[in-house]
Amino acid sequence: MSKILVIDDDVDLSAVAKGVLEREGFTVILASNGEEGLTQARKEKPDLIILDITMPVMDGYTFANEFNRDMTIANIPVVALTSYVESPLDQPVPFQVTEWVKKPLKPKDLVLLVKKYLKNSRKAT
Amino acid sequence: MPVAGYIPELKALKLRLNVFIKMRWLVVLGIIAVTLSAKYLFNISFNALPVFIICLFLLAYNLLMYLWNRRLAKDDTELVIKRAQTSGYIQVLFDLGILTILLHFTGGITNPFVFVYVIHTTAASILLTKRRAYELTTIAVGMAALLAFLEYSSVIGHVNLISFVPSTIYRQLNYVISIIVTLALLTYTSTYITTAVAGELRQQHLKMDLLRDKLLKEDELELQRISSEVNRLKDERSSFVRLLNVVTHDLQAPLVAVQSCISYVLDGYAGDIAEEQKNWLQRGSRRIDSLLILITDLLDIPRIELGQLKQEMTELPLNEIIIHSTEGLDIIAKKKGLQFMVDIPRKSPVVNGSSRRLQQVITNLINNAINYTKEGGITVKLTETESEVRIDIIDTGIGVPAKDLPKLFDEFYRGSNVESKGSGLGLSIARRIIAAHGGKIWAESPNPDTGQGSKFTFIMPKKIDNSQINII
Numbered sequence: 001m002s003k004i005l006v007i008d009d010d011v012d013l014s015a016v017a018k019g020v021l022e023r024e025g026f027t028v029i030l031a032s033n034g035e036e037g038l039t040q041a042r043k044e045k046p047d048l049i050i051l052d053i054t055m056p057v058m059d060g061y062t063f064a065n066e067f068n069r070d071m072t073i074a075n076i077p078v079v080a081l082t083s084y085v086e087s088p089l090d091q092p093v094p095f096q097v098t099e100w101v102k103k104p105l106k107p108k109d110l111v112l113l114v115k116k117y118l119k120n121s122r123k124a125t
Numbered sequence: 126m127p128v129a130g131y132i133p134e135l136k137a138l139k140l141r142l143n144v145f146i147k148m149r150w151l152v153v154l155g156i157i158a159v160t161l162s163a164k165y166l167f168n169i170s171f172n173a174l175p176v177f178i179i180c181l182f183l184l185a186y187n188l189l190m191y192l193w194n195r196r197l198a199k200d201d202t203e204l205v206i207k208r209a210q211t212s213g214y215i216q217v218l219f220d221l222g223i224l225t226i227l228l229h230f231t232g233g234i235t236n237p238f239v240f241v242y243v244i245h246t247t248a249a250s251i252l253l254t255k256r257r258a259y260e261l262t263t264i265a266v267g268m269a270a271l272l273a274f275l276e277y278s279s280v281i282g283h284v285n286l287i288s289f290v291p292s293t294i295y296r297q298l299n300y301v302i303s304i305i306v307t308l309a310l311l312t313y314t315s316t317y318i319t320t321a322v323a324g325e326l327r328q329q330h331l332k333m334d335l336l337r338d339k340l341l342k343e344d345e346l347e348l349q350r351i352s353s354e355v356n357r358l359k360d361e362r363s364s365f366v367r368l369l370n371v372v373t374h375d376l377q378a379p380l381v382a383v384q385s386c387i388s389y390v391l392d393g394y395a396g397d398i399a400e401e402q403k404n405w406l407q408r409g410s411r412r413i414d415s416l417l418i419l420i421t422d423l424l425d426i427p428r429i430e431l432g433q434l435k436q437e438m439t440e441l442p443l444n445e446i447i448i449h450s451t452e453g454l455d456i457i458a459k460k461k462g463l464q465f466m467v468d469i470p471r472k473s474p475v476v477n478g479s480s481r482r483l484q485q486v487i488t489n490l491i492n493n494a495i496n497y498t499k500e501g502g503i504t505v506k507l508t509e510t511e512s513e514v515r516i517d518i519i520d521t522g523i524g525v526p527a528k529d530l531p532k533l534f535d536e537f538y539r540g541s542n543v544e545s546k547g548s549g550l551g552l553s554i555a556r557r558i559i560a561a562h563g564g565k566i567w568a569e570s571p572n573p574d575t576g577q578g579s580k581f582t583f584i585m586p587k588k589i590d591n592s593q594i595n596i597i
Binding site: 010012013016017019020023054103104105106107108 | 378380382383384385388389392394417
């Protein structure tokens with residue numbers, strides 16, 4: 001079963017993502033900031049990371065930089081979910097992720113996005 | 126800083142020293158010419174050999190001075206004025222000495238060239254300070270008097286200028302005194318006049334220099350003031366942009382969360398919902414969508430105005446921008462039963478611009494065209510001239526009433542024949558973006574080429590070829 005780590009400080013958005021993705025048969029782990037996200041990524045070795053940018057304690061930029069430096073997890077694909085102002089089109093960003101996606105993301109688009117990276121999910125019954 | 130090390134006084138001094146050296150070359154020629162003509166033209170007989178020896182010495186001495194001067198010209202230390210003045214003083218002193226010796230071998234004070242001392246003292250007056258000039262004048266008169274006295278009292282010999290002056294006149298006291306007095310009168314008067322004039326000039330020069338330094342300093346202060354003001358404004362601007370980003374994010378974040386929660390229910394993740402419940406949730410969802418667009422658009426305006434766009438500018442092939450902008454929209458148009466045509470040149474013109482912003486404009490115009498067209502089609506056309514690119518977005522839709530056309534690109538202006546959709550800011554943002562690119566945007570309705578629908582056009586300058594810049 002594919003594991004997805006969702007790093008977002010917005011509890012409502014996290015809850016929606018968790019609900020939607022679990023319904024699709026994925027295992028969802030939640031983290032509310034970059035620091036927690038790093039710990040979880042190292043511990044759980046997820047198959048995909050969905051990352052918010054603006055967060056307390058450790059933001060998405062810092063997370064991505066730390067993440068890319070850690071060879072044990074750096075190969076995990078990271079999708080950055082951003083609101084308008086944080087987009088790399090808006091300003092040059094000092095780090096790399098696998099893909100940028102703009103918020104808001106409709107549940108079915110979220111599912112499509114995740115399936116792009118994880119094809120071997122088990123359909124919920 | 127004022128031009129460092131530039132002292133006009135010094136420059137003048139060096140120049141004058143050079144003039145003296147040039148003069149001295151000529152003087153040697155002059156002495157030889159006078160000597161020869163005196164001997165052979167006027168048949169004045171005297172021994173010319175010492176004169177020629179002195180001439181040789183003069184040449185050697187002048188060469189030495191020439192080299193000294195060249196060294197002074199390269200000297201940039203503050204002491205250089207002092208050194209140049211010392212050099213000038215020593216040169217005049219030497220010249221006086223040589224003149225005296227030369228006179229001794231050519232008839233002493235019976236030689237009319239005895240008045241050449243005036244030239245030396247005048248030169249000293251121009252070149253040196255007042256005190257030095259008077260010092261040298263006194264030395265000159267002293268040397269002449271000493272020469273006359275020594276010859277008069279037979280301490281040294283006297284060379285007779287035979288057949289020019291009576292051979293005993295150098296022993297006539299009244300003659301000797303009258304020559305010396307005349308010489309003193311001439312030299313002191315000339316020194317007085319010359320130092321007065323030179324002093325006046327020097328004063329004015331100094332005043333001008335001071336004035337120039339003062340003006341330069343004022344300019345510099347003004348420049349500093351302006352640049353600190355510019356920096357202050359830059360800081361203010363960037364902190365305002367930061368504030369805008371935070372405000373945008375914080376306004377959007379809860380709306381995004383609300384939207385996601387509604388979608389969660391709408392898409393059935395929270396269990397099946399009835400059609401009526403679905404409808405009400407969709408109404409709410411649509412309002413949140415438009416509020417999100419309004420926030421983005423509203424906060425877009427200051428970002429464009431604050432020049433953020435300028436920082437994003439790169440060289441862009443416009444064909445690519447158009448193709449990216451139409452992605453997805455062609456599908457929407459075709460779903461609506463509309464034709465969708467993109468007409469671009471084979472070789473893409475290049476502009477200097479923000480890829481994201483230009484796509485925003487084109488997407489916005491195409492979206493409008495699709496929204497207001499029920500049948501027919503939409504054409505996106507790119508053409509270019511020598512210096513400009515032109516993009517037309519042509520539709521066969523309901524068009525824009527003539528009275529709306531002038532205000533179409535104003536904030537929150539909506540056409541009188543359309544239902545409100547979007548924030549009402551799209552076209553005003555498009556106008557600002559195109560203006561920031563140095564271009565112009567306008568609308569024509571009905572399209573003058575077909576008599577129906579509308580045609581939105583914007584033009585902007587092409588990127589200047591680097592090779593052209595090099596030529597300029």
